[in-house]
Every structure is written in structure tokens, then in C-alpha cells.
Amino acid sequence: MKVVKFGGSSVADANQIRKITGIIEDDSKRKVIVVSAPGKRYAEDTKTTDLLIELGKSIKNDQMDSQIYEQIIERFSSMTAELELEEQVLHTIKSRIDEAVTQLQSKQKNAMDALKSCGEDGSALMLSAYLKTQGHTSSYVNPKDAGILVSDQPGGALVMDESFDKLYGLREREGILVIPGFFGYTPEGSLVTFSRGGSDITGSIVAAGVQAELYENFTDVDSVFCVNPAIVENPKQLLSLTYKEMRELSYAGFSVFHDEALIPAFKKKIPVCIKNTNNPQGNGTMIVADLPEREEHVVGIASDKGFLNLYVSKYLMNRELGFGRKLLQILEEEEISFEHAPSGIDDMSVIIREHHLSAEKEMKVMDRIKQELDVDTVNIERDMAMIMLVGEGMNQTVGIASQAAEAFRKANVNIEMINQGSSEVSMMFGVHSDALSAAVKSLYHTFFE
Amino acid sequence: MKVVKFGGSSVADANQIRKITGIIEDDSKRKVIVVSAPGKRYAEDTKTTDLLIELGKSIKNDQMDSQIYEQIIERFSSMTAELELEEQVLHTIKSRIDEAVTQLQSKQKNAMDALKSCGEDGSALMLSAYLKTQGHTSSYVNPKDAGILVSDQPGGALVMDESFDKLYGLREREGILVIPGFFGYTPEGSLVTFSRGGSDITGSIVAAGVQAELYENFTDVDSVFCVNPAIVENPKQLLSLTYKEMRELSYAGFSVFHDEALIPAFKKKIPVCIKNTNNPQGNGTMIVADLPEREEHVVGIASDKGFLNLYVSKYLMNRELGFGRKLLQILEEEEISFEHAPSGIDDMSVIIREHHLSAEKEMKVMDRIKQELDVDTVNIERDMAMIMLVGEGMNQTVGIASQAAEAFRKANVNIEMINQGSSEVSMMFGVHSDALSAAVKSLYHTFFE
Structure with a gap:
């Protein structure tokens, strides 16, 4: 049937x-x-x-x-x-x-x-x-x-x-x-x-x-x-x-x-x-569900515009147990879902789809972060785009990151963000929206031509 | 004085x-x-x-x-x-x-x-x-x-x-x-x-x-x-x-x-x-505090062993408002501080220093995650090492990621994790501990020789 x-x-x-x-x-x-x-x-x-x-x-x-x-x-x-x-x-x-x-x-x-x-x-x-x-x-x-x-x-x-x-x-x-x-x-x-x-x-x-x-x-x-x-x-x-x-x-x-x-x-x-x-x-x-092993490790390149980066920095953030949780909780209480949250030692970024953060909510969230988390800096960078390379077994193959990064370099596109390591089948890159098309074309050239 | x-x-x-x-x-x-x-x-x-x-x-x-x-x-x-x-x-x-x-x-x-x-x-x-x-x-x-x-x-x-x-x-x-x-x-x-x-x-x-x-x-x-x-x-x-x-x-x-x-x-x-x-x-x-612009963009390579990756997957995780916060809250309640938390669509990794997670706490944390978050998979991968490239202005320079990724490829080292985008002066890579030395040597060769 x-x-x-x-x-x-x-x-x-x-x-x-x-x-x-x-x-x-x-x-x-x-x-x-x-x-x-x-x-x-x-x-x-x-x-x-x-x-x-x-x-x-x-x-x-x-x-x-x-x-x-x-x-x-x-x-x-x-x-x-x-x-x-x-x-x-x-x-x-x-x-x-x-x-x-x-x-x-x-x-x-x-x-x-x-x-x-x-x-x-x-x-x-x-x-x-x-x-x-x-x-x-x-x-x-x-x-x-x-x-x-x-x-x-x-x-x-x-x-x-x-x-x-x-x-x-x-x-x-x-x-x-x-x-x-x-x-x-x-x-x-x-x-x-x-x-x-x-x-x-x-x-x-x-x-x-x-x-x-x-x-x-x-x-x-x-x-x-x-x-x-x-x-x-x-x-x-x-x-x-x-x-x-x-x-x-x-x-x-x-x-x-x-x-x-x-x-x-x-x-x-x-x-x-x-x-x-x-x-x-x-x-x-x-x-x-499963496929026999293929020659190519990257099978698709997905891309999407309309993301923003909420950036927060605070000295000694990494000493403060619960900082990341508190930041995410403020977003949750304001009903804002997030995509990724890469963090450094004293800073943390939260990638959010722009339509999830209205101007009104933005004001409120920024105020709450400043007041409740006592941060040194909080700002929002708009016009981010995400590019995702997808392929089973990619994370076990030496050299994919190298080929991908080289494709960005050839297109003269700066990589604002890389998120790799959680998903077994994808690798995510953040770029400015106006560089999206050039980056995707270069990646296509690298992996499919 | x-x-x-x-x-x-x-x-x-x-x-x-x-x-x-x-x-x-x-x-x-x-x-x-x-x-x-x-x-x-x-x-x-x-x-x-x-x-x-x-x-x-x-x-x-x-x-x-x-x-x-x-x-x-x-x-x-x-x-x-x-x-x-x-x-x-x-x-x-x-x-x-x-x-x-x-x-x-x-x-x-x-x-x-x-x-x-x-x-x-x-x-x-x-x-x-x-x-x-x-x-x-x-x-x-x-x-x-x-x-x-x-x-x-x-x-x-x-x-x-x-x-x-x-x-x-x-x-x-x-x-x-x-x-x-x-x-x-x-x-x-x-x-x-x-x-x-x-x-x-x-x-x-x-x-x-x-x-x-x-x-x-x-x-x-x-x-x-x-x-x-x-x-x-x-x-x-x-x-x-x-x-x-x-x-x-x-x-x-x-x-x-x-x-x-x-x-x-x-x-x-x-x-x-x-x-x-x-x-x-x-x-x-x-x-x-500030230095005049230098020719080299990468000024140092830091590295450290003794990390583990707590990996959690759940279908539709990205639809579930608050999932990330709840996971971090369990860690906070067990007094386990984390280093990074890269996430995919349906999965999330939390990088933790091994000495922060005793065998006893590990059992408890795994149980709580399974029961309270109703996840599909939770497991721990040990023997991870972190490598950090450091340099002011690195994040605004096209090609650094490409050179770095190429250095890993040359050393035949698989990159388990990349975390870039939050810190303005660093780029972090996760590898298996036994590959650390080869990767660091290759990076040194690329950026300093």
C-alpha cells in the first residue's frame, strides 16, 4: 500500500x-x-x-x-x-x-x-x-x-x-x-x-x-x-x-x-x-533511513537569510555558573526561540530568526539582559544568513571543513560564525546576507562541479 | 610607579x-x-x-x-x-x-x-x-x-x-x-x-x-x-x-x-x-589594551586536554521552546559548569571539563536528562581536546578559517567541533586528545613558520 x-x-x-x-x-x-x-x-x-x-x-x-x-x-x-x-x-x-x-x-x-x-x-x-x-x-x-x-x-x-x-x-x-x-x-x-x-x-x-x-x-x-x-x-x-x-x-x-x-x-x-x-x-x-556509502560526502547546500545575532559579553562570564541558562531563560520567558548559542570565554552569541524578535520585544529583551545579567555589552547584529552543508558521514571525513573554508576564501567572504560538532550530518556557517549568494556559488563549485 | x-x-x-x-x-x-x-x-x-x-x-x-x-x-x-x-x-x-x-x-x-x-x-x-x-x-x-x-x-x-x-x-x-x-x-x-x-x-x-x-x-x-x-x-x-x-x-x-x-x-x-x-x-x-595592526592575524595557539562532550538528541528539539535552557539548568543544579554548547536542529552538545563531572554526578545527570527532557539519545564522549587560535582582528580577516582547516587536513586530523563567531579574537576547534599534538604542530607550521 x-x-x-x-x-x-x-x-x-x-x-x-x-x-x-x-x-x-x-x-x-x-x-x-x-x-x-x-x-x-x-x-x-x-x-x-x-x-x-x-x-x-x-x-x-x-x-x-x-x-x-x-x-x-x-x-x-x-x-x-x-x-x-x-x-x-x-x-x-x-x-x-x-x-x-x-x-x-x-x-x-x-x-x-x-x-x-x-x-x-x-x-x-x-x-x-x-x-x-x-x-x-x-x-x-x-x-x-x-x-x-x-x-x-x-x-x-x-x-x-x-x-x-x-x-x-x-x-x-x-x-x-x-x-x-x-x-x-x-x-x-x-x-x-x-x-x-x-x-x-x-x-x-x-x-x-x-x-x-x-x-x-x-x-x-x-x-x-x-x-x-x-x-x-x-x-x-x-x-x-x-x-x-x-x-x-x-x-x-x-x-x-x-x-x-x-x-x-x-x-x-x-x-x-x-x-x-x-x-x-x-x-x-x-x-x-539508510543509504550505502556514497563517494560524495556533501550532498546538499541549504541556505537562508533573516537571522540576527544577539551578542552579550561580560568579564568572567565563564566563572559564573548559570549565566548561559539565565540568558536563555530570559528569551524563553519572552517566547523567543533561538537557533544556536555559540559561546566564548567572556561572551555568548544567540542566533535568532529575525521574525521571532519584534522591535518591541527587542527593547524589552535588551533591557532585561542589561539589568538582570549585569553584562558589559549587549548588541544585535542583523542581516545574517546561514549556510548549511549537509551529508551523512561528513563529520567523520577529514578535509571537508578545509574545502568549505577554502570556498569561502575564494569567494572573498568572511565567515562570521561556524557551528560544527553537534549534528553528525551538517556543518553550519554564518555570513552577512549580502555575501550569501557568492558563498553558496563558491561552495557549489567546490563540492558539485 | x-x-x-x-x-x-x-x-x-x-x-x-x-x-x-x-x-x-x-x-x-x-x-x-x-x-x-x-x-x-x-x-x-x-x-x-x-x-x-x-x-x-x-x-x-x-x-x-x-x-x-x-x-x-x-x-x-x-x-x-x-x-x-x-x-x-x-x-x-x-x-x-x-x-x-x-x-x-x-x-x-x-x-x-x-x-x-x-x-x-x-x-x-x-x-x-x-x-x-x-x-x-x-x-x-x-x-x-x-x-x-x-x-x-x-x-x-x-x-x-x-x-x-x-x-x-x-x-x-x-x-x-x-x-x-x-x-x-x-x-x-x-x-x-x-x-x-x-x-x-x-x-x-x-x-x-x-x-x-x-x-x-x-x-x-x-x-x-x-x-x-x-x-x-x-x-x-x-x-x-x-x-x-x-x-x-x-x-x-x-x-x-x-x-x-x-x-x-x-x-x-x-x-x-x-x-x-x-x-x-x-x-x-x-x-x-591596544596594539597597532600587525601583519600576522594569528598570534597564539592555545590547547588543552581533558574535555568531554555531553551529546543529547531529540526529534523536534528546535520546536521545543526552552529545551536548551532546561538542559543547562539541570547542569547548573548539579553544579557543573560548561564551556560551550553548540547545537544542531535536533541535537545539542555541551562541552564540559572532565574534572567537573565525577562518575557519580555523571549517572545522576544522565538519568535526569533522560527522564526530565524525554530525549531520544544521551551519551558522553570523553578524551576531547580543545585548540584555540587567538589574534585580534582574526574574525574580520577572510581566509583564516581556510588556512586553519587546511592545517588539520594536512595533519590528517578530523575536526570534531568548531566554535567560531562569539569571541572576536579566537576560533576554537575540538579534536580527539590523541590527535592534539599533530594538529597543533601543523597549525604552528601554517601560521608561524
Whole structure:
């Protein structure tokens, strides 16, 4: 049994729905399908989920932006019409949207999550109906019915362990099952969504639950590239990766796959394949638990901008038991998560994603550090970028750091920060944002050309 | 006015006392002298401080090891006899030792610190008496009388800010003042010692207090070397260093100068000169606040063994606000100070000096981490060594990391950890202890040959 997830561009219009039906028909093992909300049909198009969020934001008391509302209904009605589906399908989609709007107007808990989930739900309703018209046994399966139980963290739900046993029961059901991605239900029955792009998470959870032989993730690229194609033209495609490698790559700027999506599949050792809906015969990229030893030690270069360095210095810091803990506790109390915390003898840096530190919080945090920790210096350096070299076995290979550092030198880029030694499969470098592109190109040249 | 500190080997016997008297006479600005306890006269000799500690440990109720006691008295009596000092000098030294022994036998607070301080006190009493016999106006100044106020942390006292104003009053006193190093007094009048080697601290505090034009630190080497001479034969001598460079070098294995000793001089911008008692005409090493830009960016390579890596991994660690803080808090509660804490996405390493983690604490810490943090993996890797490259402006120079990493590669040494980015003047590398020597030699070859 294979679990197959189709991304937003794969369900963007009637033609794409027909295309993925073909893909499902090509392999009788493709029995459980997870879908995203209809995505962009052309570059300037708006994703259904963005429309739903905009609609939600426009709601005040019993008011709403009816133009956006009509735009959403139109997207679904044009698809159901072109696919010649029963009227009941559009009716169900519309009443779910209306219900969420009413919940929002009466300020019910998690109502925004309910509205945001209507895109995926609509895709699933349409696809299962279309599969039936093509002569297949198929049913729409709501995540509550499937057994996807999550924590009550709107927009950032975490799956609960009980889900997996329940999901195993899906194996017994007849025909092709279509499950909307992106959301689950709390044990109390409240709908909650995962973080954005969370259909990948649903797919991974379902694949783990039914113990699929393969989790296929269909998107709009042929494979995972070894570097950001916006920086390096036509980069090398990756045929295979380990889970760990993919997770580290996803974290720092690899948008092809959702950062946390792999975890459930990883834990149950389900192989994952990234494929292209528009080129389903291509190799794609296989992601597995273990790989035989490869010649190349560096398999990918991830990079991301938008970091800052909170720098603190204090004489005799290293004599002060608990200094590091106290600094991190201030950040925790202000709900600021950090990425790394390299430290010297009398100084400590904390690398934070810029969007985690608003101007208001920045003032407060700086004041608290000055007053509570009695430091000599505290300052913030913005416009930092992170570059991550990823590859299994890298940390056991003499000379990788040397090649990497030489690549920075050739590009005349100063390395502001190096963090190596904790992760077994990655090495992280901090540079100024304006040097990012030159550094990544030079690293690509060193390790892939 | 210059403050001059003489180390243990410079006051080891009567001949050395005569030698340093000559040094003091050579420069009329050498007005405040700080002395260590008599050190080793020959390689197999025992330092007076070690004898005093041994004596202290032998004390049970009204018992003590009288052989060690006699050995201590003999060291002082042979010196006072050879220097032809009044009997009163030896009598004073002996009664201070006897008093401390009595305090220890009656289990008085801080009595061990009182006993440990008798070496420095004896040196100061002998030197001031000898200076008088040579026709100088000189007086012994007890740290309490001088105004050295410290915190009540036996064996690890920290100086209090009030001390500096009081010490400034020493400028008004007549003649050559001789102050014993290594200890101060709490505001309640209790004698407390600094950490071992703390005479350097006394010298630095006094130099800062009297606002000396120079703090001269006489020891038994011609200068500070750029690398551990036990690893590289006849290494380059350093003519000048900044405070920051010296502090970073001292931290990781540079035993010539006490780790924290520089801070008081640093804060008051007093220049420090390291010189050799046995070659006072040599250049020595000057340590100052700022230096004109130098050609070389790396000025020293420090290295030290005896570290361990506490490694923890947990899926989604980076989603868990407070994880790092909680881990450091467990260490803090078990009173284990850490050196560095590099982190990956789902893992974190904490570098700890091995002697901070006893076998008993190790069990407890591992258990607490497993249970309280619900981690996937926790393990300890021992036999780690740290290498630190030090140099002002290093972090703004493209290519240093590249040269360093290449040196490791040439020596076929795998870099287990790199920590760069917090300190402006250093770059730290972790390697296995057995690779330390090869790596340091290769780095020396790269940066100094």
C-alpha cells in the first residue's frame, strides 16, 4: 500500500485533477491519497488558502468581504462544473465554508482554523467524487474519521501518538481513500491546523499510521536539488537522501518539503519519494533511513537569510555558573526561540530568526539582559544568513571543513560564525546576507562541479 | 610607579631573594612588590604551598604530621639564616603557621586558607627585612592593611570593588612596600585565598589600585610563547599581546599566567610586562589594551586536554521552546559548569571539563536528562581536546578559517567541533586528545613558520 500526497499545484484546476487521477490509476497500490488546497494556476494567481485567510481577516461581526467569498466559491464551482461532478459536491464545500464563516462571526474558538481547512477539504471532496465518476470505488475520509488526533495549538498542531493505531484501521477500508491534508482534531473534537504547508505532515502521519511501503509526495519539481536553484542555475538533482539529510536541508531554506513533515515517516522508517505531477515517469528523489556509502560526502547546500545575532559579553562570564541558562531563560520567558548559542570565554552569541524578535520585544529583551545579567555589552547584529552543508558521514571525513573554508576564501567572504560538532550530518556557517549568494556559488563549485 | 610581582621560583631560596633585590634596585620606580610563596629550588623539590596543604590535610584533632611541619620551618629558617635576618622574622613566620594550625585543629572557618597563605606571607616578611638590611626603607604590608577586600569563597575569592580606592592610598607610603600575594580579607576580617596561582591576581589588583604605570610580572621564562613548548620545540616568543589575546590564551592551557589575573589591570588599562627573573635584561612580553595592526592575524595557539562532550538528541528539539535552557539548568543544579554548547536542529552538545563531572554526578545527570527532557539519545564522549587560535582582528580577516582547516587536513586530523563567531579574537576547534599534538604542530607550521 502506498500513501500519495498531491500538493497545491497538483489540484489547482480540473485538468490537474484529471492528471492526478491518471497517476493514481497507474499503480493499484496507490490506495490512500492526501491532498492540499487548490494552489496557483498561473504565476499571478492566488492560492485558495490565502483567499480563505483573507476572507477570515475581513470578518467583523456579521460583515465579510463578499468579493473574496465569491472568488473562493467560483474556484470550486468552476472545477466541479468542468469535472461534471454532482451538485451535491459543491453544495457540501459551500456549506462547510459558510459554517466556518458563521463560527468566525460568533467568535468561536479555532474558527479561523476551520475556515483555513476548507481548501484541502474541498480538494478531497472533489477528487473522491471524480474518482467515482471514473468507475473507481472511492471515499472521502475526514481526518476525524481517519483518526488524526492533534494538540490544541491553532496553526501549529502536533500529532498525538494515539493517532497511528487508529490510522492503521484504514487498511481495512474498500477502494481509494481521499483525505484532506493540513488539519486534525483534538480529543475534544475541535478542528486544528498544522503549520503552513502542513499537508505534507498529514501525508507523513497517514503513511506512518497505515505502515505504507512508500509515501509518495507529488509536487511541481522533478526532484530535490542539491542547492537553491534561485542561486545556482540548473543545479544537480538528488536521486537519494537520508531522512536526516532531508530534515537538515528543509530546515534552512529548502522549501520543497515541509520542515517537520518527515518525522512521522522517519520514526516508522517509511521510505519517501518526491515526484513531479507533471512528469510522473521521472526518477524523483528517494528519502530513506539508510543509504550505502556514497563517494560524495556533501550532498546538499541549504541556505537562508533573516537571522540576527544577539551578542552579550561580560568579564568572567565563564566563572559564573548559570549565566548561559539565565540568558536563555530570559528569551524563553519572552517566547523567543533561538537557533544556536555559540559561546566564548567572556561572551555568548544567540542566533535568532529575525521574525521571532519584534522591535518591541527587542527593547524589552535588551533591557532585561542589561539589568538582570549585569553584562558589559549587549548588541544585535542583523542581516545574517546561514549556510548549511549537509551529508551523512561528513563529520567523520577529514578535509571537508578545509574545502568549505577554502570556498569561502575564494569567494572573498568572511565567515562570521561556524557551528560544527553537534549534528553528525551538517556543518553550519554564518555570513552577512549580502555575501550569501557568492558563498553558496563558491561552495557549489567546490563540492558539485 | 611600577608594581612588580615575583613568582615562586623567584623567591625559592636566599640567592633568588638577593637576585630580585638587585632587580628592585635597578629601577627606582619599582616601589610596590608582590611575592609568591617559595617555589621549587630544583626539579624534584616541593613548593612551600604544597607542603602547607599537605600539613593541613594531616591535621586531625590535635594531631599533625610533624615531619612536614619541620620541613616547612626548615625552608624558612635556612633562608633567614643565609640572608642573616633578625631572629624576629623567623619567629613571626613560625607563629603565623602555628596559629593557622591551631585554628585548623579547632576547626575554625577558613583555617585551611590561613595555613595556605603562610608561604606568601613568609616571602614578604623575609624580602622586606632583607631590603632593610641592604639600606632601603621598606615595609611588609599585610593585604588587610593594604585594603584587599574579597568575597567569602575559600580558595576562590573574588576581589571587591571597594579595594581599589583603598589601595590607591599606598601611593602615599614611604619606601618599598612588600605585599604577600594570593590572599585578601572579607569585610568581616576573615582571611580568604584566591584560586591557585593567585599571586598574579594580587599583583594585578594592586597595580590597578595604585594606578601603576606598569605591572611587571617576573617569572622563570623569557616571555610568553606562541604555542605550548611541550608540543613545539623552541617556539616563537611573543613581544606584545593585547589583554584579550592573553586572556583567551591563558584560558586554554597557557599556564604562564593565571587565567583571571589580568582582569583588574585590564579594567584600569595598566600595561603588563612578563619578564624573567633570571634574565631581567630580556625583552619579555608586553600586554596592553591596544596594539597597532600587525601583519600576522594569528598570534597564539592555545590547547588543552581533558574535555568531554555531553551529546543529547531529540526529534523536534528546535520546536521545543526552552529545551536548551532546561538542559543547562539541570547542569547548573548539579553544579557543573560548561564551556560551550553548540547545537544542531535536533541535537545539542555541551562541552564540559572532565574534572567537573565525577562518575557519580555523571549517572545522576544522565538519568535526569533522560527522564526530565524525554530525549531520544544521551551519551558522553570523553578524551576531547580543545585548540584555540587567538589574534585580534582574526574574525574580520577572510581566509583564516581556510588556512586553519587546511592545517588539520594536512595533519590528517578530523575536526570534531568548531566554535567560531562569539569571541572576536579566537576560533576554537575540538579534536580527539590523541590527535592534539599533530594538529597543533601543523597549525604552528601554517601560521608561524
